[in-house]
Amino acid sequence: MNLQPYTAHALMDITARPPTVFVKGEGSWLWDQSGKRYLDFVQGWAVNCLGHSPPAVADAVSRQARQLITPSPAYYNAIAIELAAKLTKLSGLDRVFFTNCGAEANEGAIKLARKYGALHRNGAYEIITFEGAFHGRTLATMSASGKKAFELLFEPKVPGFPKAQLNDMASVRRCIGPKTVAIMLEPIQGEAGVLATSDQFLRDLRSLTEECGLLLMLDEIQTGIGRTGKMFHYEHVGITPDILTLGKGLGGGVPLAALLATEAASCFAHGDQGGTFNGNPLMCAAGIAVLDEVSQPEFLSGVTQKGEELTASIAKLAKRYGLGEVRGRGLLQALALDKPLAAEVAANAFEAGLLLNAPRPDTLRFMPSLTLTQSEIKQMVAILDDVMADMRGGS
Ligand code: PLP
Numbered sequence: 556m557n558l559q560p561y562t563a564h565a566l567m568d569i570t571a572r573p574p575t576v577f578v579k580g581e582g583s584w585l586w587d588q589s590g591k592r593y594l595d596f597v598q599g600w601a602v603n604c605l606g607h608s609p610p611a612v613a614d615a616v617s618r619q620a621r622q623l624i625t626p627s628p629a630y631y632n633a634i635a636i637e638l639a640a641k642l643t644k645l646s647g648l649d650r651v652f653f654t655n656c657g658a659e660a661n662e663g664a665i666k667l668a669r670k671y672g673a674l675h676r677n678g679a680y681e682i683i684t685f686e687g688a689f690h691g692r693t694l695a696t697m698s699a700s701g702k703k704a705f706e707l708l709f710e711p712k713v714p715g716f717p718k719a720q721l722n723d724m725a726s727v728r729r730c731i732g733p734k735t736v737a738i739m740l741e742p743i744q745g746e747a748g749v750l751a752t753s754d755q756f757l758r759d760l761r762s763l764t765e766e767c768g769l770l771l772m773l774d775e776i777q778t779g780i781g782r783t784g785k786m787f788h789y790e791h792v793g794i795t796p797d798i799l800t801l802g803k804g805l806g807g808g809v810p811l812a813a814l815l816a817t818e819a820a821s822c823f824a825h826g827d828q829g830g831t832f833n834g835n836p837l838m839c840a841a842g843i844a845v846l847d848e849v850s851q852p853e854f855l856s857g858v859t860q861k862g863e864e865l866t867a868s869i870a871k872l873a874k875r876y877g878l879g880e881v882r883g884r885g886l887l888q889a890l891a892l893d894k895p896l897a898a899e900v901a902a903n904a905f906e907a908g909l910l911l912n913a914p915r916p917d918t919l920r921f922m923p924s925l926t927l928t929q930s931e932i933k934q935m936v937a938i939l940d941d942v943m944a945d946m947r948g949g950s
Pocket residue numbers: 600656657658659661689690691692741745746774775776777802803812
């Protein structure tokens with residue numbers, strides 16, 4: 556049964572959505588109201604790292620809901636303390652502030668860097684960010700983003716985010732001035748179409764920020780929590796940032812994100828930061844369940860292995876249809892098409908029972924559950940193959 560237009564009318568119309576209502580999810584699969592099953596390679600936008608409704612998260616949340624949902628952030632709760640301790644141990648950073656979404660974590664990170672500039676760098680407040688970046692949808696994080704479509708929206712923007720080009724150190728150096736306090740970036744620009752920073756670029760940024768006394772801020776909201784085969788992408792590179800933001804996979808599907816900082820960068824004073832729901836035990840219980848699974852070495856090596864299988868399978872398809880490159884790391888990957896037909900491919904795939912994302916007119920993105928199986932990779936490729944064959948036949 557499709558959604559009748561009047562039933563969704565009470566929702567603000569903020570994006571184009573297919574007239575389908577999802578009612579159930581399990582692992583890599585979603586079911587709509589009519590009982591039709593879909594293989595999900597979107598997974599809540601790279602959120603459901605353990606798949607839909609994973610038992611570990613469902614159990615942790617229902618157990619915690621009966622115990623304590625929220626005592627207010629004005630008081631300690633044992634679950635937030637436990638999750639913060641796990642995150643600091645895994646990340647090598649020292650302090651955590653929990654938030655409800657990635658944009659809020661980045662907004663907090665921007666405030667923290669500005670506070671650091673006020674205290675230690677003569678009032679410096681500029682944060683160098685990158686063309687193509689996506690850091691969220693609050694006004695400051697939209698201003699920090701380098702997304703073309705944001706350029707003319709909600710003017711005037713928050714000032715203080717000069718833009719450099721990815722993998723171009725000279726462009727970064729050109730942006731540095733007396734007001735610079737930090738450099739902020741995603742190790743892989745997911746929303747821009749899975750565009751990776753080179754490992755060397757990240758190392759060079761780490762050296763440059765140390766040399767100039769600037770903070771290095773990594774937005775690992777999409778790349779963190781095992782997505783690229785390491786707990787955090789920066790582990791591939793052998794660096795540690797001063798400020799780190801996490802979200803998406805951290806809650807395994809529930810709204811949980813975090814801002815982490817080294818002791819030296821952690822300079823909020825009482826009253827600088829807060830929020831009603833921040834660090835509530837209900838969401839933090841989900842975070843603990845996620846970390847307990849994802850941080851296992853065999854889980855992470857499984858992500859790497861499945862990532863290689865996914866790359867090889869997509870590359871075969873790309874060869875068959877004369878498409879472009881396959882790029883990404885672990886289970887965050889993209890396929891460049893030869894024509895700007897990505898939205899049409901994604902729409903046809905949806906009809907055929909496969910959820911895929913088209914972040915750019917000529918790019919498909921794959922961000923499945925980290926728990927997906929080899930057989931699900933094969934099923935995805937088989938559906939996409941049929942879709943491509945139909946489109947070629949019809950063109
Ligand atoms: N930063 C990055 C790299 C993201 O990919 C996203 C979301 O796609 C965000 C920030 C914003 O996170 P949220 O949508 O949870 O606010």
